Amino acid sequence: MTAPLVTILDDDADIRQMLTEVLEEAGFRTQSFARAREFEAALNHVAPDVCLVDLSLPGSDGLALVHRLALERGAAVIIISGRAQVQDRITGLELGADDYITKPFEPAEVVARVRARIRSSRPVHPTGNxxxxxxxxxxxxxxxxxxxxxxxxxxxxxxxxxxxxxxxxxxxxxxxxxxxxxxxxxxxxxxxxxxxxxxxxxxxxxxxxxxxxxxxxxxxxxxxxxxxxxxxx
Structure with a gap:
C-alpha cells in the first residue's frame, strides 16, 4: 500500500527540511515547495492526502490559497502559521482549513495532526460515496x-x-x-x-x-x- 502523500508549502527552507524529515521518518511521502505557484502547478499532477500550508507566503495570499484548495480540490488542509491570533485561526477554519497549527511548533505535534486528518479523511465507509x-x-x-x-x-x-x-x-x-x-x-x-x-x-x-x-x-x-x-x- 502506497504511503500517504503530504505536501509542504512554506518559504522557510529550514522548516521545509525539518517537516520533510519528521514526516518521512513517520512513514509518509512528502513533496515540499517554497512558492504557491509551484505548489499549485504540482497539484495538477499529484493528489496529496494532506496539504501543510504557511499563510505568510511572498507574493501570494495564503488564506485565498487555502480556500481554493478546500473548495476546488477537496484537499485536507492544515495551516501552519506564525499568526497566533484567535481571529486568524477562526478565519482559516472558516475558509475551509481542517486544522491550524501555530509557529513555533513541536514536530511531533505536526505528525500527530497529519495522522488525525488522514484517519478522518480515509475512514471505512460501508455506505459508499x-x-x-x-x-x-x-x-x-x-x-x-x-x-x-x-x-x-x-x-x-x-x-x-x-x-x-x-x-x-x-x-x-x-x-x-x-x-x-x-x-x-x-x-x-x-x-x-x-x-x-x-x-x-x-x-x-x-x-x-x-x-x-x-x-x-x-x-x-x-x-x-x-x-x-x-x-x-
Missing part, C-alpha cells in the same frame, strides 16, 4: 452536490466531512461533542465557530431557508438532526 436525499445527490468522490436538474455545486473537504456525518446518521441527534470526537480538532470557540460556518454553508448550498431549515435542524443546547431520507450507493 454517493448519497441521494430529498431531490439531491451528494458525490463524495468529487465533492459535489447535484440537484434534480443535474446542476452541480461544489463543497469543500471540510463541508463534506460534516455532510457525510449527517447523512450517515439521519434522524438522530448529533451533539457538538460527537462532532468534535468524529471530525477531530480541539474543542472550543474556534471549533464551534467553524462548525457553525460549515453548517451554514451547507444549508445555503442545499437552498435551505436559514430561518426554518427543512433538512439540517438545530436543536438548541443539544446539537443537530438531519431530517432527510437517505439512500447510499
Amino acid at each position: 454517493t448519497a441521494r436525499f430529498n431531490g439531491w445527490t451528494a458525490h463524495f468522490d468529487r465533492y459535489a452536490l447535484e440537484d434534480d436538474s443535474g446542476a452541480e455545486t461544489p463543497f469543500s473537504h471540510a463541508e463534506g466531512e460534516v455532510l457525510r456525518l449527517f447523512l450517515e446518521s439521519p434522524k438522530r441527534l448529533i451533539s457538538r461533542q460527537q462532532m468534535q470526537e468524529t471530525l477531530g480538532g480541539a474543542a472550543g470557540e474556534s471549533f464551534d465557530r467553524a462548525m457553525d460556518v460549515r453548517i451554514s454553508r451547507l444549508r445555503t448550498k442545499l437552498r435551505e431557508d436559514p430561518k426554518n431549515p427543512r433538512l439540517i435542524k438545530t436543536i438548541y443546547g443539544a446539537g443537530y438532526i438531519f431530517l432527510g431520507d437517505v439512500h447510499w450507493s
Whole structure:
C-alpha cells in the first residue's frame, strides 16, 4: 500500500527540511515547495492526502490559497502559521482549513495532526460515496452536490466531512461533542465557530431557508438532526 502523500508549502527552507524529515521518518511521502505557484502547478499532477500550508507566503495570499484548495480540490488542509491570533485561526477554519497549527511548533505535534486528518479523511465507509436525499445527490468522490436538474455545486473537504456525518446518521441527534470526537480538532470557540460556518454553508448550498431549515435542524443546547431520507450507493 502506497504511503500517504503530504505536501509542504512554506518559504522557510529550514522548516521545509525539518517537516520533510519528521514526516518521512513517520512513514509518509512528502513533496515540499517554497512558492504557491509551484505548489499549485504540482497539484495538477499529484493528489496529496494532506496539504501543510504557511499563510505568510511572498507574493501570494495564503488564506485565498487555502480556500481554493478546500473548495476546488477537496484537499485536507492544515495551516501552519506564525499568526497566533484567535481571529486568524477562526478565519482559516472558516475558509475551509481542517486544522491550524501555530509557529513555533513541536514536530511531533505536526505528525500527530497529519495522522488525525488522514484517519478522518480515509475512514471505512460501508455506505459508499454517493448519497441521494430529498431531490439531491451528494458525490463524495468529487465533492459535489447535484440537484434534480443535474446542476452541480461544489463543497469543500471540510463541508463534506460534516455532510457525510449527517447523512450517515439521519434522524438522530448529533451533539457538538460527537462532532468534535468524529471530525477531530480541539474543542472550543474556534471549533464551534467553524462548525457553525460549515453548517451554514451547507444549508445555503442545499437552498435551505436559514430561518426554518427543512433538512439540517438545530436543536438548541443539544446539537443537530438531519431530517432527510437517505439512500447510499
